[in-house]
Amino acid sequence: MRSILVIGIGAGDPNYMTVGAIAALNRAEVILLPDKGEEKSGLNAVRSLILGRFATRPHRVASFAVPERRVSDTAYAESIEDWRARLEAAHAEVIARELPEGGTGAFLVWGDPAIYDGTIGLLYRLKARLDLAVEVFPGISAVQSLAARHGIALNGTGEAIHITTGRRLAAEGLVHDNTVVMLDSRDAYLGCDPGARIWWGAYLGTPDEILISGTIGEVGTRIAEMRAAARARHGWIMDTYLIRRG
Numbered sequence: 449m450r451s452i453l454v455i456g457i458g459a460g461d462p463n464y465m466t467v468g469a470i471a472a473l474n475r476a477e478v479i480l481l482p483d484k485g486e487e488k489s490g491l492n493a494v495r496s497l498i499l500g501r502f503a504t505r506p507h508r509v510a511s512f513a514v515p516e517r518r519v520s521d522t523a524y525a526e527s528i529e530d531w532r533a534r535l536e537a538a539h540a541e542v543i544a545r546e547l548p549e550g551g552t553g554a555f556l557v558w559g560d561p562a563i564y565d566g567t568i569g570l571l572y573r574l575k576a577r578l579d580l581a582v583e584v585f586p587g588i589s590a591v592q593s594l595a596a597r598h599g600i601a602l603n604g605t606g607e608a609i610h611i612t613t614g615r616r617l618a619a620e621g622l623v624h625d626n627t628v629v630m631l632d633s634r635d636a637y638l639g640c641d642p643g644a645r646i647w648w649g650a651y652l653g654t655p656d657e658i659l660i661s662g663t664i665g666e667v668g669t670r671i672a673e674m675r676a677a678a679r680a681r682h683g684w685i686m687d688t689y690l691i692r693r694g
C-alpha cells in the first residue's frame with residue numbers, strides 16, 4: 449500500500465501552515481507537485497517557499513504536468529468528464545512511477561483541501577485502481593483569511609454561512625444571510641442589492657493583499673475597477689468576498 453498525504457498549506461501566507469501540516473510534510477519522501485501552469489500566479493512560488501522553510505527531512509519533488517480544463521459553456525458537462533479522466537490518468541501515472549510500495553507521498557493543496565479543491569475526490573476515485581491510504585490535513589482557507597484580515601466574524605449570532613461561486617451567485621441571486629463567494633470571474637456582486645454589505649479581499653495573505661468593505665452601492669464599482677486594474681497588473685487575480693444581506 450502507498451500512503452498519500454493531502455496537506456492544506458494555507459491560502460497565501462506561509463505562516464498559515466499548521467503544526468500538523470508541517471509534521472505531515474516531514475513524513476513524505478516525495479512531494480507530488482501538479483503543474484497547472486500556475487507559474488505566473490505565484491502559487492508555485494509559495495509552495496517552494498513552504499518547502500524551503502518547513503521541510504527538514506530530505507525529500508524529492510516530482511513535478512508533473514496536468515491537463516488543462518477545456519471549458520466551453522455549451523459543452524460544460526462533457527468537458528468536465530473528459531478532463532477528469534485525463535487528470536486521474538496523470539495522477540495515477542505519477543503515483544505509480546514516483547512512489548514505491550509502502551512509500552509516502554504528499555500533495556500540497558492551496559488553502560484547505562475541503563474547499564473548492566478536487567484533490568480529495570480525485571484520490572478517492574483513484575483508490576479503486578491503486579492501493580492507496582489517504583490522509584487529509586486541514587489548512588487555513590481564503591475564507592478564514594478574509595474574515596481575519598477584515599477582523600470580522602462570517603455570521604451574526606445563530607445565522608447560517610453559505611459558501612458559493614461567482615457563477616452560482618449570478619444565477620441564484622443573494623438568498624442567504626451571509627454568503628462567501630469564491631471563483632468569481634464575472635463581478636457577480638454587482639448584481640446584488642446595493643444595500644447589502646460586502647467585505648472583499650484579493651491576494652489575501654500575500655504582500656499584494658487588497659481589502660475593501662462597504663455597501664455594494666458604495667464600493668461595488670470601486671471593487672470592479674480595482675479587480676480589473678490588479679488583474680491587468682499581475683496577469684491573474686484571486687479574490688474572495690463575504691456579502692451580508694442588508
Ligand SMILES: C[S@@+](CC[C@H](N)C(=O)[O-])C[C@H]1O[C@@H](n2cnc3c(N)ncnc32)[C@H](O)[C@@H]1O
Pocket residue numbers: 459460557558559560561562563564565588589590591629630631632649650651652653654686687688
Ligand atoms: C480553486 S479555489 C481554492 C480554494 C482553497 N482550497 C481555499 O481553501 O482557499 C480558488 C479560489 O479560492 C479563493 N482564493 C484562494 N486563495 C486566495 C487568496 N490568497 N486571496 C483571495 N482569494 C483566494 C479565490 O476565490 C479563488 O478563486
